[in-house]
Amino acid sequence: MPEEILKIKEEDRKYQNLPEKIRDYFADETTINRLIVLEKKYQLSFDQINRLIRILRRILIREIKLADLPQALEKELILDNQTAEVFARELIEQIFK
Numbered sequence: 525m526p527e528e529i530l531k532i533k534e535e536d537r538k539y540q541n542l543p544e545k546i547r548d549y550f551a552d553e554t555t556i557n558r559l560i561v562l563e564k565k566y567q568l569s570f571d572q573i574n575r576l577i578r579i580l581r582r583i584l585i586r587e588i589k590l591a592d593l594p595q596a597l598e599k600e601l602i603l604d605n606q607t608a609e610v611f612a613r614e615l616i617e618q619i620f621k
Contacts, residue, residue, distance in 0.1 A: 535578070538585040546584060558618045566611055568601065575600045580619070590620060 539547070549555060563573055579596050582588040588596050593615065598608035 532578075535581060535585060535587065538587075539581050542584060550580070550584070555619060562611070562614060562618065566603075566607070572601045580615075583620075590616065 559576075563576070568576065576597075579588060579593070579600055582596075583590055583593065594605075594608045594612040597603055597611055598605055601608070603611065
């Protein structure tokens with residue numbers, strides 16, 4: 525099995541071990557709607573949306589620090605630095621607070 529698939533499976537296992545309250549919050553309609561608004565605002569492609577979800581999950585399982593969110597967005601979503609910084613602030617304000 526390719527290494528990337530094993531890594532994703534491990535991330536999924538860790539996510540499933542999070543408290544139900546946290547998983548429920550990220551599956552909540554309000555949270556999803558907030559993400560949809562941001563996805564449209566930043567005109568994310570389907571691939572970028574999938575990568576964003578993975579970044580958010582990796583923050584929850586503590587593989588990415590919240591402080592490193594702008595860099596993760598810049599690298600994984602191929603955004604310029606300024607856009608990644610602003611997008612990260614909006615995600616933190618609307619999803620993680």
